[in-house]
Amino acid sequence: MISIELIRKNPEVVKKAMKERGVEVDIEAIISLDLEKRRIQKELDDLKAEKNKVSKLIGQYKREGKDTTELFNSIKGKGEKIKELEESLKKKGEELEDLLYRIPNIPHESVPVGEDESFNKEIKRWGEIRDFDFEPLPHWDIGTGLDILDFERASKIVGARFVVYKGLGAKLERALINFMLETHIENGYTEILPPFIAKAESLYGTGNLPKFEEDLFKLKGTDWYLIPTAEVPLTNLHRNEILDEEKLPIRYVAYTPCFRSEAGSYGRDVRGIIRQHQFNKVELMTYAHPDNSYDELEFLTREAAKILELLELPYRVMALSTGDLGFSSARTDTLKSLPALILKIFRQEEQK
RNA sequence: GGAGAGGUGGCUGAGUGGUUGAAAGCGGCGGUCUUGAAAACCGUUUUCCGGGCAACCGGAACGGGGGUUCGAAUCCCUCCCUCUCCGCCA
Numbered sequence: 001m002i003s004i005e006l007i008r009k010n011p012e013v014v015k016k017a018m019k020e021r022g023v024e025v026d027i028e029a030i031i032s033l034d035l036e037k038r039r040i041q042k043e044l045d046d047l048k049a050e051k052n053k054v055s056k057l058i059g060q061y062k063r064e065g066k067d068t069t070e071l072f073n074s075i076k077g078k079g080e081k082i083k084e085l086e087e088s089l090k091k092k093g094e095e096l097e098d099l100l101y102r103i104p105n106i107p108h109e110s111v112p113v114g115e116d117e118s119f120n121k122e123i124k125r126w127g128e129i130r131d132f133d134f135e136p137l138p139h140w141d142i143g144t145g146l147d148i149l150d151f152e153r154a155s156k157i158v159g160a161r162f163v164v165y166k167g168l169g170a171k172l173e174r175a176l177i178n179f180m181l182e183t184h185i186e187n188g189y190t191e192i193l194p195p196f197i198a199k200a201e202s203l204y205g206t207g208n209l210p211k212f213e214e215d216l217f218k219l220k221g222t223d224w225y226l227i228p229t230a231e232v233p234l235t236n237l238h239r240n241e242i243l244d245e246e247k248l249p250i251r252y253v254a255y256t257p258c259f260r261s262e263a264g265s266y267g268r269d270v271r272g273i274i275r276q277h278q279f280n281k282v283e284l285m286t287y288a289h290p291d292n293s294y295d296e297l298e299f300l301t302r303e304a305a306k307i308l309e310l311l312e313l314p315y316r317v318m319a320l321s322t323g324d325l326g327f328s329s330a331r332t333d334t335l336k337s338l339p340a341l342i343l344k345i346f347r348q349e350e351q352k
Numbered sequence: 353g354g355a356g357a358g359g360u361g362g363c364u365g366a367g368u369g370g371u372u373g374a375a376a377g378c379g380g381c382g383g384u385c386u387u388g389a390a391a392a393c394c395g396u397u398u399u400c401c402g403g404g405c406a407a408c409c410g411g412a413a414c415g416g417g418g419g420u421u422c423g424a425a426u427c428c429c430u431c432c433c434u435c436u437c438c439g440c441c442a
Contacts, residue, residue: 038401038402038403041401041402041403041411042403042411044402045401045402045410045412046410046411048411048412049409049411051423052410052411055370055422055423056370056371058422058423059369059370059371059422059423060370060371062370063370068422072422075422078422079421079422
């Protein structure tokens with residue numbers, strides 16, 4: 001969540017950032033709401049100060065055996081007024097918080113400015129894209145042909161957008177997870193195996209709530225959600241903690257399944273294992289000092305790229321433009337590799 | 353599932369409805385002493401919000417929320433969490 005102080009002090013910075021992201025946010029409305037809220041708080045605090053003073057006097061008078069009726073009379077009706085102000089302060093606070101929760105992060109100055117993905121900037125390219133002297137098959141044909149992916153039986157169990165990994169398919173998935181974990185652990189990341197369920201408060205912490213509730217699976221009759229990414233438990237691991245600066249950076253790696261409702265993406269990437277309701281992910285996460293967090297980001301990106309290099313998969317590193325940036329991200333360097341290739345084949349398929 | 357105990361500052365741990373933001377100890381910080389350190393002694397040490405250029409002033413916080421009261425860490429309700437015992441169980 002963007003702090004109200006930042007908006008108070010630098011409204012222009014925030015406005016400019018929102019414009020670059022292509023997001024409509026009424027900063028002026030937030031500022032005037034904040035002013036109104038503070039005005040109420042001042043009035044309330046003054047009133048409470050008055051009442052507290054009298055209450056203290058009553059205590060003193062009683063101890064000294066003096067008459068207190070006059071004191072009681074002097075604060076008559078104050079209670080109701082206080083309750084009234086408290087209520088309106090609470091309401092203003094909630095309104096303000098709700099608005100603030102819907103403001104995305106301020107992009108870093110190094111992020112290319114542009115309204116959509118066409119403004120993304122390539123910052124690195126690695127490896128050779130293989131040429132085939134035959135027509136390559138999409139992965140779902142290969143997978144079902146080898147009997148290592150089974151989409152139909154998955155759909156029997158649960159429905160569309162799930163897959164059953166079978167035999168060597170299951171083993172391959174497991175081996176990849178393990179390979180990634182081991183590689184990162186060797187390089188100083190601490191492995192975490194977190195709960196795959198998180199409560200609402202945690203989802204607010206990562207910006208998934210309140211704005212993106214429809215992307216999540218909520219467990220009926222509870223305050224629990226299936227995690228859409230390991231980022232949720234990893235970020236909340238240290239929520240409301242003050243970290244010792246000496247111990248930074250704290251580097252974590254976690255394997256978790258991820259669950260996404262993919263609402264609003266019906267008809268997109270409908271075949272294969274690209275856009276599933278459940279998928280496996282090995283996540284890297286670093287808690288770093290703000291002074292060197294962007295160096296740390298580069299370290300982390302290199303670390304992730306290493307996996308692709310070890311697997312001899314060609315890739316590009318793309319800096320996402322302001323218009324393509326995720327909600328809580330100040331900067332995103334994304335690795336485009338195999339998935340992009342699959343998508344390309346898939347989209348060609350789609351056009352036929 | 354049944355029965356019970358408990359949640360207080362960085363930690364341990366007192367606390368009768370009224371100068372208790374909170375004893376004491378530990379830890380931290382500053383100082384005296386010392387060549388330096390330890391010990392001892394003295395002092396100091398919560399956070400958030402608001403107002404103010406500032407010194408400072410006001411408000412809030414004793415697991416969360418609500419209630420009673422002029423006044424709540426203390427009484428009542430409710431939720432959450434931790435621990436112990438019994439039962440059941442992968």
